[in-house]
Amino acid sequence: MLKPFFKPSQIVCLEHQNNYLYGEVIQIIESRQLCWIRPLMLAVFANDISTINSLQEAEELWDVRLTSDVAYPLPLFRPALDLEVLPLMMHLEEEVEEGDSLSKQQLRQFLEQIWQSNPRYFQQS
Numbered sequence: 001m002l003k004p005f006f007k008p009s010q011i012v013c014l015e016h017q018n019n020y021l022y023g024e025v026i027q028i029i030e031s032r033q034l035c036w037i038r039p040l041m042l043a044v045f046a047n048d049i050s051t052i053n054s055l056q057e058a059e060e061l062w063d064v065r066l067t068s069d070v071a072y073p074l075p076l077f078r079p080a081l082d083l084e085v086l087p088l089m090m091h092l093e094e095e096v097e098e099g100d101s102l103s104k105q106q107l108r109q110f111l112e113q114i115w116q117s118n119p120r121y122f123q124q125s
Contacts, residue, residue, distance in 0.1 A: 006035060006077065013080040014072060016114050018045045021107070022080050022088070026069060036071040039064040042106055043088055062103045063092050073121035076114065 006012055006025045012035065014021040023037030044060040115122055 011080040011085050012077045019110055033074045034071045035074045035077045038069050039067050061091050062106045064103050064107045067104050067107050
């Protein structure tokens with residue numbers, strides 16, 4: 001069993017191809033090896049992030065702060081770096097609009113891609 005190293009309020013990243021979901025850790029559920037997060041933003045980049053400058057050039061940035069919390073397998077997450085999160089956070093609106101169905105749809109599609117690409121983490125033991 002993996003030892004959790006994330007702390008509540010820490011920003012973590014769940015990535016798939018050129019899509020990066022950033023969220024705030026709510027709790028680590030050790031018994032099930034899950035990381036429960038509150039999503040903040042979903043960034044879509046044209047290419048892989050290879051330089052610090054490319055971190056500021058998200059092709060799309062979805063504000064997912066009003067979507068549902070997510071509990072996904074702990075090994076799929078990594079700590080987010082300040083250098084990658086802060087430039088993106090600057091682009092989010094201060095006021096979040098209620099009921100942005102397009103953001104919810106983007107998040108749902110992203111989570112489905114993660115689920116389909118990593119079946120071994122989602123199998124019941």
